[in-house]
Amino acid sequence: EAQVTQNPRYLITVTGKKLTVTCSQNMNHEYMSWYRQDPGLGLRQIYYSMNVEVTDKGDVPEGYKVSRKEKRNFPLILESPSPNQTSLYFCASSVGPPISYEQYFGPGTRLTVT
Amino acid sequence: GESVGLHLPTLSVQEGDNSIINCAYSNSASDYFIWYKQESGKGPQFIIDIRSNMDKRQGQRVTVLLNKTVKHLSLQIAATQPGDSAVYFCAEKGSGTYKYIFGTGTRLKVLA
Numbered sequence: 395e396a397q398v399t400q401n402p403r404y405l406i407t408v409t410g411k412k413l414t415v416t417c418s419q420n421m422n423h424e425y426m427s428w429y430r431q432d433p434g435l436g437l438r439q440i441y442y443s444m445n446v447e448v449t450d451k452g453d454v455p456e457g458y459k460v461s462r463k464e465k466r467n468f469p470l471i472l473e474s475p476s477p478n479q480t481s482l483y484f485c486a487s488s489v490g491p492p493i494s495y496e497q498y499f500g501p502g503t504r505l506t507v508t
Numbered sequence: 509g510e511s512v513g514l515h516l517p518t519l520s521v522q523e524g525d526n527s528i529i530n531c532a533y534s535n536s537a538s539d540y541f542i543w544y545k546q547e548s549g550k551g552p553q554f555i556i557d558i559r560s561n562m563d564k565r566q567g568q569r570v571t572v573l574l575n576k577t578v579k580h581l582s583l584q585i586a587a588t589q590p591g592d593s594a595v596y597f598c599a600e601k602g603s604g605t606y607k608y609i610f611g612t613g614t615r616l617k618v619l620a
Contacts, residue, residue, distance in 0.1 A: 398551075425606065427608070429610075434516075434612060435612065436597060436610040436611055436612040436613055437552070437597065437599075437610040438610070439607055439608050439609075439610075442606055442607070444606060450606070450607075452607055452608075453607065453609070484551050484552070486551075486552075490606075491606070495540055495542070495557065495601065496542075496554045496557065497542075497552075497554065497608075498554070499551030499552045499553070500551055501550060501551055502549075502550075502551055
């Protein structure tokens, strides 16, 4: 089954404790992206990647890191999480231009930073 | 399920009626627009898209209209069904970039 998976689905952590949220897709997509979703603000793009070793900032990259060492994986790293990073996070992938911009989203990761 | 928004604008329609969800986008240089549907506890799901060189595109029961003059996008759902109840987001992609800007969403409630 074609899908985007994220782990963990739920995470409660403390301020300053480094964490990684994994994202994996099995569709051989070139484009991958991370978003956060907050009430009243919709989805905001954190980082995206056009291909292996090619990443770029979205609208809200501060406090986050990403890496794309393999085509299927795009982990989101919070080196020193803070309470304002408490949010619902989504990973997405797409074939990429010029074929398609349609993004497939993962199920989400609910992160709480205390 | 996961909360996607506590104070979203809500559109309530009777089952079988047509629904129209509106979106104002921000960047006149955006070249691609998408509508997503998000059900409770799930990630957004692609519905339909349209490029900036078009003003209308139809899918199965859905139509997207683009008015670049007033930077307005709308999603029309024909014969709305209970399964259409969800939060709907529009998104735009800036020309020459792969960055996406999402709207804040509209909750659609289908009344039986």
